[in-house]
Amino acid sequence: MARLLAIDYGLKRTGIAVTDELQIIASGLTTVATSELIPFLKDYTTKEKVELFLIGEPKQMDNTPSESEAFISPFIKKLEKLFPDIEIKRVDERFTSKMAFKTMIDSGLNKKQRKNKALIDEISATLILQSYLYSK
Structure with a gap:
């Protein structure tokens, strides 16, 4: 079998x-500069x-796309062209940053470590x- 790869896309x-x-x-694999993605x-x-590429789908509380979707859509089009043999699915990413921060607290990371935005990503x-694995 092949791996599934999730992407939490940011500017x-x-x-x-x-x-x-x-x-x-x-x-978690890594965090890369988006320019190097x-x-x-x-x-x-x-x-x-x-x-499979799983791409986070940011949504507002009313289920409408968030503003960052305008940057993610062109990225997905580029992925489709460059990797035509790899399926792409979207996954609702609401609350993942807050859950990531809570995970960091629960795992005992100190305040300085919790400010590491790359780790949060x-x-x-x-x-x-x-989330995707649980839904399967």
């Missing part, structure tokens, strides 16, 4: 999480087999991936 940084080959365990994904997919991507 500056993007959190990335992956499953194991059996698609059982979701783990496509080269990172090209490199990663040459080394590891990926069958990576944990958010992991939560997106876990």
